[in-house]
Amino acid sequence: MKRKKREVLAGWIFLLPDLVGLSIFVILPAILGFNISLYNWSGLGKMKFAGFSNYTKMLTDPIFLKSLKVTIEYVFMFVPLNFLLSLSLALLIKKPSKGITFFRTVYFAPAAISLVSIAFVWSYIFQQNGFFNSILSIFGISPQPLLGSMGQALYIVLALSLYSSIGYFMVIFLAGLNDIPEEYYDAARVDGASYWQTFWHITFPLLKPTSFFVLIISLIQGFQLFDQVYVLTGGGPFYATSTVVFYAFQTAFEYYQFGYAAAMDFLMFIILVILSLILYKILKGGEVK
Amino acid sequence: MKVRSKMLVSVLIVLVLTSVAVMATTITFWKFTDTYGDPLIVKYVNEWNQLHPDMKVDFVEIPWAQYTTTKLSAAFASGQGPDIFWVSPGDELRYYNAGVLQSFDKYLTPEQINDFFPVAREKVTIAGHIYGLPIELEPLAIYYNKDLFDQYHLSIPQDWNELLEDAKILTTKNRWGLILDPTPTYYELFTFYPFLWSAGGSVVNEDWTKSTFDSTAAIAALTFYQDAFDKYKVSPKSIPTAGTNDISTFVSGFGAMQECGEWAIQMLTVNPPKFKWGYFPIPPMTKGGTSVSVMGGWIQVVNKNSPVVKDAVDFTLWLFFKTDFEKQWCTVQNSKLPAYKSVYESAKDYYDSPIWQTFINQILPTSKPEPRYTPEMDLALENALQSVIFANVSPAVAAKTAAQQIDNFLSTYTGAH
Incomplete structure (x- = not known):
């Protein structure tokens, strides 16, 4: 066997475990999920072929449309805020100084705690007669309905998501920042560049691969919002925090319409693939010129 | 075939048959986790297993959030449903419509049926047939x-x-x-x-x-x-x-x-x-x-498609009619109203306590079963x-x-x- 062929074979052998895993746990379930979406099925008994009716049903289902709206609103808030806050924290703690390890630990700690545990505690803090309103009352602000408000509940879910995720993305940004050669900053300093000029012309462009990763992952996280909603609000009040993934879960495991739930999930999969491709195109895959 | 090979094949056949026999007589019993009540169920399951070493019950506790959402549904969807499980009255119809529930009609004696409180009997009756045994009245x-x-x-x-x-x-x-x-x-x-x-x-x-x-x-x-x-x-x-x-x-x-x-x-x-x-x-x-x-009140039902359906029914009947499980369940492990008249009579002292009187004399008579x-x-x-x-x-x-x-x-x- 020629050397090149041997190398190709070795490459495939190295890829094999991943390919097998992906096929069994991602590709096959996706195909099966799409198959189920073409049927009406209660999870028990026989499946009835329904063609694409589960997909057309979504167009006239007010709860699905509401959940889609909530999901998009959430993603539009979560992705940029998560990006800005985690980047800001990374910049803050990058420079070694006294006690910086303490702050790094504090900022990262929520990412290491179970999201469900945090949500459980928050469900008490954000009760109408909970701790948060006690703090507001110190400043003379009247008690807010918080988790019981259709207008406020989603912001609490958003705050919880940010609280638990920015520590993780901060570490990712920190790794990206540390990869930027110090010589570039020295040269900029010699040229008399200000902090903002250095940031916009050196840091931000060279962070492009990291930014691309953070944006893609947080976009996926945003569209897959579930745990926080499940523990904190149950999708309420009156669907104010019901995301597509949560509604699909309810549809499958509370209303027992597995075909319809699979159709929702498959649609979300398509949306995510399209958005990821668009982001890839815009950011040119995170390449740095 | 050499003697050694023959012996090996014989041993393998015996092992396979033994394992099949063991598998065939294991009754799986699923229920949501309940720290107050489950120790009592475990006690009676152990008692049954001692009396029936060839027909053991495997009691599985499942966290509440999973039990009422994903676990049972996913198990039945994949043909891996338990032999015995607890179902709420509100959910019973779905299992009935899917042909999952085993009728108890032919297993219950008229005396046992008459022992049900009317409201309990109504809870487990669908289209004139009894599916499962009522556990409590809530x-x-x-x-x-x-x-x-x-x-x-x-x-x-x-x-x-x-x-x-x-x-x-x-x-x-x-x-x-x-x-x-x-x-x-x-x-x-x-x-x-x-x-x-x-x-x-x-x-x-x-x-x-x-x-x-x-x-x-x-x-x-x-x-x-x-x-x-x-x-x-x-x-x-x-x-x-x-x-x-x-x-x-x-x-x-x-x-x-x-x-x-x-x-x-x-x-x-x-x-x-x-x-x-x-x-x-x-x-x-x-x-x-x-x-x-x-x-309200849960119902113990048997999976009609279980390979050990008769054994599962036997265990259920044994638990409710041959032991004092129901009395212990309602009066010691929990505070529940029983689904059976005989249990109520045998626990009269407990239910005569002043704290129960409003439930028994004012609430119970006009209550309707959970739809x-x-x-x-x-x-x-x-x-x-x-x-x-x-x-x-x-x-x-x-x-x-x-x-x-x-x-x-x-x-x-x-x-x-």
Whole structure:
């Protein structure tokens, strides 16, 4: 066997475990999920072929449309805020100084705690007669309905998501920042560049691969919002925090319409693939010129 | 074939046959995790396993959130459902319609059937046949803080108006007057039915051809909820994760009154709050009307498609009719009303205690079994409740919308009721 062929074979052998895993746990379930979406099925008994009716049903289902709206609103808030806050924290703690390890630990700690545990505690803090309103009352602000408000509940879910995720993305940004050669900053300093000029012309462009990763992952996280909603609000009040993934879960495991739930999930999969491709195109895959 | 090979093949065959035999006589029994009750079930399962070493029961406890959502559904969807499991009355119909439930008709003697309390028998009867054994009866009442009632010189409310008036007085910056369930779940519906029924309302007609929810009674019940949650703000629109079926919410001082079941008596007795407590029937809509509670309670059912269906039925009958499990379950491990007359009689001392008298003499006689609607009908009702509580939708519109949704569903529904 020629050397090149041997190398190709070795490459495939190295890829094999991943390919097998992906096929069994991602590709096959996706195909099966799409198959189920073409049927009406209660999870028990026989499946009835329904063609694409589960997909057309979504167009006239007010709860699905509401959940889609909530999901998009959430993603539009979560992705940029998560990006800005985690980047800001990374910049803050990058420079070694006294006690910086303490702050790094504090900022990262929520990412290491179970999201469900945090949500459980928050469900008490954000009760109408909970701790948060006690703090507001110190400043003379009247008690807010918080988790019981259709207008406020989603912001609490958003705050919880940010609280638990920015520590993780901060570490990712920190790794990206540390990869930027110090010589570039020295040269900029010699040229008399200000902090903002250095940031916009050196840091931000060279962070492009990291930014691309953070944006893609947080976009996926945003569209897959579930745990926080499940523990904190149950999708309420009156669907104010019901995301597509949560509604699909309810549809499958509370209303027992597995075909319809699979159709929702498959649609979300398509949306995510399209958005990821668009982001890839815009950011040119995170390449740095 | 050489002798050694023959021996090896023989040993393998014996091993395979033995393992098949062992597998065939294992009865899987699934139930949600319940720290109060499960040790008792484990005790009786062990007893059964000692008596029947060739037909063992494998008892599996599953966390509540998984049991009521993903676990059972996923197991049955993949053909791996347990042989025995517990199901709530509200969920029983789905399993029946899917042909999963084993009828107990031919296994029960007339004496055993007659031992059921009528309301318990109604719970397990679908289309004239008995599916499973009732485990308990769980009516709802309103628990209240006696110290606060004394402090504000309040008396037991006799109608919805008085209930709201008391709740208004008891509501402070740090305390809710009346805890009702605001979460969009089956439990919310379970706790709503007493109000609907007390007003004389219903969800669907007798033969399930038309919804009866668009009625003055349903509108009155929805209005009561809107008043409590929105107009007078005496009920919390969000509750701690523990939920309103957990009396610890009341014990913690979160609310002065809470709608909850008789299972709370045990918890309030074992971990008494710092205040004196009591309970009263959910008041009727108007003074002099009838208070109607809802009668919940789980049912032990057998998977019709189980390879050990007869053994699973035998274990279930043994547990309920040959041991004192039911008595222990209701009076020692929990505080429940039994589903069987004989158990009630044998535990008369326990139920003669003053704390039980309101449940037995006032609530039980007028209680109705928890209805079993389809998920589609439940969703319509949940939406009606959620819309009046949170979206300020007029109760009349909510009732009408729910009735239309139910009618649309019923027009194509062919299952049982």
